[in-house]
Amino acid sequence: MSTQIATLSQKNNISTIKLDDGKANAFSYEMLAKFNELLAEVPRDSGCLVITGRKGLFSGGFDLKTLATGDMDKIHKMVTLGYKTLLDLYAFDRPIIAAVSGHSIALGLFVTCCADYRIAIDGQYICQANEVRNNMDIPTQIMEILIARVNKNYFYPAVYHSDAYSMKDSIAVGYIDEVVSEDLFMDRVMAKAQELSSLPHPFYVNTKKFAQGEVIQKIADAIEKYEKITAS
Numbered sequence: 001m002s003t004q005i006a007t008l009s010q011k012n013n014i015s016t017i018k019l020d021d022g023k024a025n026a027f028s029y030e031m032l033a034k035f036n037e038l039l040a041e042v043p044r045d046s047g048c049l050v051i052t053g054r055k056g057l058f059s060g061g062f063d064l065k066t067l068a069t070g071d072m073d074k075i076h077k078m079v080t081l082g083y084k085t086l087l088d089l090y091a092f093d094r095p096i097i098a099a100v101s102g103h104s105i106a107l108g109l110f111v112t113c114c115a116d117y118r119i120a121i122d123g124q125y126i127c128q129a130n131e132v133r134n135n136m137d138i139p140t141q142i143m144e145i146l147i148a149r150v151n152k153n154y155f156y157p158a159v160y161h162s163d164a165y166s167m168k169d170s171i172a173v174g175y176i177d178e179v180v181s182e183d184l185f186m187d188r189v190m191a192k193a194q195e196l197s198s199l200p201h202p203f204y205v206n207t208k209k210f211a212q213g214e215v216i217q218k219i220a221d222a223i224e225k226y227e228k229i230t231a232s
Contacts, residue, residue, distance in 0.1 A: 004020070005019070005020065005021045005030065005031050005034055006018065006019050006020070006031060006034040006035050006038055007020070007038070008038040008041055008042070012194065012197075013046060013047040013048070013194075013197045014047060014048050014049075014050060014190065014193045014194065014197055015041075015042040015043070015047060015048070015049050015050070016049075016050040016051075016052065017035065017038050017039065017042075017049070017050070017051050017052075018052050018053070018054070019031065019035070019051075019052070019053045019054070019058075019059060020053065020054040022054075024057065024059075024060035025053050025054060025057050025058065025059040025060060025108065026059070026060055026061065026062065026063040026064065026065075027059060027061065027062050027063060027078075027082055027085075027107050027108070028062075028063035028065075028066055028078065029063075029066065029074070029077055029078040029081060031063070032078065032081045032082055032085055033081065035085065036081070036085060036088075039085075039088065042094075043094070044092070044093040044094060044205075045093065045094075045201045045202070046094070046197070046201055047094055047197045048094060048095045048096070048097065048193040048194075048196045048197035049092065049094060049095070049096045049097070050096075050097045050099050050189060050190075050193050051089075051096065051097070051098055051099065051111065051115065052098075052099035052100075052101050052189070053100075053101045053102060053108075054101060054102070055101055055102060056101070056102035056103070056123075056125070057101065057102040057103050058098070058100045058101050058102055058103060058104040058108050058111075058112065059104065059105070059107065059108025059111060060103065060105050060106065060108055061105050061106025061107040061108050061109075061130075062078065062079065062082060062106060062107045063078065066078050072230075076230045080223070080226065080227060080230070082107055083139075083141045083142075083219075083222075083223045083226065084223060085111075086107075086110055086111065086114055086141065086142065086145065086219070087141070087216070087219050087220060087223060089111060089114035089115070090114040090145060090212065090215070090216060090219065091208070091209075091212070091216045092114075093201070093202075093204075093205040093208075094197075094201070094204065094205070095116045095117065095193075095196035095197070095199060095204065096114065096115040096116050096117075097115055097116070097117050097118070097119060097189060097192055097193050097196065098111065098112040098114075098115035098117075098118040098119070099119055099185070099186070099189040100112055100118060100119065100120035100121065100125075100127075100167070100176065101121055101185075102121065102123070102125045103125045103126055103127075104120075104125075104126075104127045104128075104175070105126070105127070105128050105129075105130060106128070106129065106130055106131065109127050109128065109129055109175065110129075110142055110145055110146075112127070112175060112176075113145050113146065113148075113149040113150075113175065114145060116196070116208075117177050117178075117192060117196065118175065118176045118177045118178070119176075119177065119178045119179075119180055119185070119188060119189050119192060120167040120170065120176045120178070120179050120180070121167070121179075121180065121181075121182050121185045122167060122168070122179045122180060122181050122182065122185075123167070123182065124166075125166070125167055126164040126165060126166060126167075127164070127165050127167065127170040127173070127175040127176065128162065128163070128164040128165070129146065129158060129159055129162060130162045130164070131162065132159075132160060132161070132162045133162040134162075138159065139222060139226065140218065140219070140222035141219045141222040141223050141226065143159075144215050144218050144219050144222070145215070145219070146158075146159055147215075148212070148215050149174050149175070150173060150174045150175070151172065151173060151174040154172065154173040154174065158173050158175075167179045
């Protein structure tokens with residue numbers, strides 16, 4: 001697997017992590033490990049973080065090949081790191097923009113929901129929490145993020161029924177804040193990132209902790225419980 005499945009670039013106080021495995025941008029353990037390695041290099045006292053994918057695909061979620069192996073050690077290792085990544089992003093000290101470059105599904109959508117502002121490219125792409133339709137539960141450590149992000153009127157169809165939404169419809173759902181044409185997409189993302197990068201430290205993170213602290217603790221507690229269960 002290429003070491004370039006995720007890359008970091010930094011310019012004008014804006015850090016950009018791009019996911020590109022050439023396929024589904026699946027969050028395998030290797031992708032998650034590389035993502036966290038790059039995330040550790042992003043300043044947490046200044047600037048703004050942009051997370052994006054390759055053209056047409058932000059991320060398709062957890063790596064299905066790993067899930068299909070039935071190797072519980074590998075699966076738990078991947079899933080645990082995925083949960084911890086969501087917690088780190090949801091509680092991140094600086095503003096995060098999800099530059100949704102295409103389909104955002106399952107864990108890819110949950111990463112999107114962890115961002116503070118979400119800009120999607122206009123196209124024939126969807127946002128979908130597809131777990132229930134794929135015979136999977138949505139655990140507390142993810143559900144808390146969805147409860148915080150999804151608009152109440154859409155919660156049942158979006159979460160319980162696994163409905164898929166176009167990028168434009170995803171604004172009403174609460175998944176996306178803004179949809180931009182492909183030719184203006186990254187210019188708009190960078191303009192918004194520059195705006196958010198000016199928010200002062202530590203006042204931004206303090207306000208986020210006041211607003212999101214209870215949810216952050218619930219996610220952390222759920223991850224700890226999951227680790228204890230899977231270790232036994």
